[in-house]
Amino acid sequence: MKSPVRVAVTGAAGQIGYSLLFRIASGEMLGKDQPVILQMLELPMEKAQAALKGVMMELEDCAFPLLAGMVGTDDAEVAFKDADIALLVGARPRGPGMERKDLLLENAKIFTAQGAALNKVASRDVKVLVVGNPANTNAYIAMKSAPDLPAKNFTAMLRLDHNRALSQLASKAGVPIGDIRKLVVWGNHSPTMYPDYRFATANGESLKDKVNDADWNANEFIPQVGKRGAAIIEARGLSSAASAANAAIDHIRDWVLGSNGEWVTMGVPSDGSYGIPEGIIYGVPVITEGGEYKRVEGLEIDAFSRERMDRTLAELEEEREGVAHLL
């Protein structure tokens, strides 16, 4: 039997938490042979703590053989103690009519405090995934607030965007989702993101050649993927939760267990490649192996793509400026 992995989840009693924790405990994230200890953080408020208690009761009632322990707390240093993986979900979500920028300052404070707590008590190898919006900038804040941890350990979730793009492209091209390779979503998890299918293939066939529809790309595919979060909020009255939890599982599973040579999108601190200034957390194509991600390098960036990539970068730089006084 493997020794248990400590997985911290913040916002554990929220809607994403409710879709996420049970799947982690059942082995869908780290494997059916990997015991886990769930370390769950919620706000120090009676209602949030009571809801967390209820979630923990339900986890208990599932009798998951892989669930080797549980901690529920309102103290980040307890939740992050020796954490191997930290899923930073807890933040205020967007409501109808709100843009991500509206959340920036409100949620920024959470991530300075949680970055500092990770810095103090988490495993030195902790893999951090920020889900709470604005996810890229929150990941940047957490990374800057944790100077003793390697910057590469901090990532933001663009996997939901990647998965959304996969579905849209499969449907347009008339190919099974599982056959699609080499798709990427560049940049910020916001409507400026750039889903890029120029390199995508299905069974070796170029999907750009197969679809051959620049108008669809510019006026349907890119905006639909970018605004999908808002469309879900409009339809549900609540932001995406099950699909977000699913993407978080995909992101961590691939990071830990490998992507078998396939591209996946992760928001990672830039190394300066592709004209993205170092340190900015930007969605890029990566291949994961042995618990590490490696950027796909040397892709050609044409004029259309450059313009899109610069636009989403400009937004990230603006967000970074907006929180500079907190760091």
Ligand SMILES: NC(=O)C1=CN([C@@H]2O[C@H](COP(=O)(O)OP(=O)(O)OC[C@H]3O[C@@H](n4cnc5c(N)ncnc54)[C@H](O)[C@@H]3O)[C@@H](O)[C@H]2O)C=CC1
């Ligand atoms: N990156 C992505 O693709 C996506 C990101 N999101 C974001 O994920 C976040 C969570 O969404 P939901 O679960 O739907 O929201 P929710 O409101 O249902 O749950 C959030 C939970 O976090 C808790 N919380 C708030 N501040 C906290 C703190 N400082 N420490 C610990 N817990 C805290 C709240 O009490 C609440 O239970 C939001 O910011 C949302 O915008 C949502 C979907 C996709």
Ligand SMILES: O=C([O-])CC(=O)C(=O)O
């Ligand atoms: O749009 C939102 O606020 C929630 C989210 O990040 C998404 O669904 O992509």
